[in-house]
Amino acid sequence: MDTSATPGFFRVAGKQFPNITWYKRKNLRSAYCLLFFVILTSATNGYDGSMVNGLLSLDQFTTYMKNPSGSIKGLFSGIMFLGSLLALPITPYIADGMGRRWGICIGSIIMIFAVVLQSASVNFQMFVAARFFLGFGVAIAHGSAPLLITELCHPQHRATFTTIYNTTWYLGSIIAAWLTYGTNRIDSQWSWRIPSIIQALPSILQITCVWFVPESPRFHVSKGRPEKALAILTKVHAEDNHDDELVALEYEEIKETIAIEKEAEQTGWLELFKTKGNRHRLLILVSAGLFSQWSGNGLVSYYISGVLDSIGITDPDMQLKINGVLNIWNALVAITMCFFVDKFGRRPLFLVSTAGMCMSFVIWTILSERFEATKVKANGSAVVFMIFLYYTFYNLAWSGLLVGYTVEILPYSLRAKGMCYMFAMVDVALFFNTYINPIALDHIAWKYYIVYCAWLAFELVFVFFFYIETKNTPLEEIAKHFDGDAALVGGAAATEKGRIIESEVHEKKRSHVTEENVESTRI
Structure with a gap:
């Protein structure tokens, strides 16, 4: 399938259209600014991960929680992912039945309840229960937010904006990392309760502002409201120009494709197992979920204190500084790469990213062994450098494209359910990692890294054989990459x-x- 376009142009239904500058168009600029409140879902998730990391470095928190062991530390983080996993079966029914905006709102309400419970915790049991509900709410919001972004954005900007969604995990992470660094100087329980309370702010903003964001045009079409879908497309993509050719092509393609999908009745949970193209999609969804978290990054994302302890960096103040700087670096790399996904392509970015992670982790493991054997400080410092290098490679692809790539390869009728498969594997991997990692680090230290070295090599082989290129392809037409002439595509680009x-x-x-x-x- 030829998806190439003349430089300065993009393609829809085989026709070329000149590139546009989004910030020069009033309605498009307004829509993208409002999408910031949708993106906050990912930032909330990032805030939580970094906050837990920071709290475990605070003496005030660990003392109040009676110096939790490695398994209890794992439960603090892992129970959230169990909550997310249990919420996934109902998530697509909210997103597809009530709308993308309602999914974000319902998830946010549950998260606010969880934050209140977490902030008022008097023991670790109450804290753990709160985190279960937090995970439940995150899953529901997470199951709707990226769908709204990818279905509302202009075809030229869809890949960039959808990829940005997951990279904002780091923005939340940066705020939490430096906030816990600052509250470390408060000699009371407020040193950890303040970061917990502030965690409710993004959800409050979402509940207040998400209703100003237009609903997905595709959702309106699926509910028999094509006139609303056309009005949104005309306003957002064409500045209210009712004669715009691009909008006409988009509208017909969306309307006919969704009608075809309904006629084919391919909407159930098992549809991803039934055809060759869908099985290929499922392999990518499951692997992406696993690889995004089972690549060694969980060691640092949630247990940087244990990793740094193992190389002689035990000062909580220094650990918090390293955590804060690392998150800033991660955000810079990840967000920058979002603007190159259509230039370099998804497949090359995944391959370079995975190969680089594998190389970095092998060197990281060797240096950790050398530090344990020699106690030479330089080896410990080199490990810190390798952590930064490892995350540089990770953020070339796995940060943003985890959502950006998986959401675009799914047809509308399977998009919400398909993303649940991916998020389920993320939660399974995170639950395992967050519970096992601290125990493994306590018992076998650097030897545990060898497992990830071997796994990363396997990931590289898998990506090489199964991940395909989808760059510069309109959303409905991506089905052709997987299904060929059997793809359910309507409109001017119909198969x-x-x-x-x-x-x-x-x-x-x-x-x-x-x-x-x-x-x-x-x-």
Whole structure:
């Protein structure tokens, strides 16, 4: 499938359109600014990860929680992912049934309740219960937010903005890292309660502001409201120009493709197992979820204190500084790469990222062993450098494209459910890692890293054989990369199968109209 376009142009339904500058268009600029409140879902998740990391470095917190062991530390983080996992079965029904905005709002309400419970905790049992509900709310919001972004954005900007979504994890992480660094100087329980209370702020903003964001045009079409979908597309993508050719092509492609998907009745949880193209999608979804968290990054994301303890950096103040600087670096790399996903392509970024992580982790492991054997401070400092290098490679692809790539490869009818498969594997991996990592670090230290070295090598081979390129392809048309002529695509870009089903749909509509006219004549 040829998706190339002349420089300065993008393609929709085989036609080229000149690139536009989003901030020079009033309605588009307004829509993207409002999407900031949708992106806050990922930032909230990042805030939580870094906050837990920071709290475990605070003497005030660990003392209040009676110096939790490695397994209890794992439970603090891991229970959140168990909550997320249990919420996933209902998540697509909220997103597809009530709308993307309602999914974000419901998730945010649950998270606010959880933060209140967490901030008022009097023991670790109460703290753990709060984190379970926090994970439940995050899953529901997470299951709707990226869908709204990818379905609302202009075709030229879709990949960039959807990829940015997951990278804002680091923005939340930066705020939490430096906030806990600052509250470390408060000699009371408020040193950890303040960061916990502030965690509710993004959810409050989302509940207040998400209703100003237009609903997904595709959601409106799926609910039999095509006129609302067209109005949103016209306003956001064409500055209210009702004669815009791009919007006309988009609208027909969306409307016909969703009609074809409904006619084919490919909407169930098991649809991803039934065809070759869907099984390929499922392999990517499951692997992306696992690889994004089972690549060694969980060691630092949630247990940097244990990693730094093992190389002789035990001062809480220094640990918090390293954590804060690392998150700033991660954000810079990850967000920068979002603007190159359509230039370099998804597949090359995944390959370079995974190969670089594997190389960095091997060197990280060797240096950790050398520090344990020699206690030479330089080896410990070199480990810190390798952590930064490892995350540089990780953020080339796995940070942003985890959501950006997986959400775009799914057709509308399977998008919400398909993302649940991916998020389920993320939660399984995180639950395992957050519970096992502190125990493994306590018992075998650097030897545990060898497992990740071998796993990263396997990841590289898997990505090479199964991840395909989708750059510069409109959302509905990506199905052609997986299904070929069997893809359910309508409109001007319709496939052979799409045209057949599209014709059948129109024939049924004509028959229905004729029957109604006959009945009306009789009356």
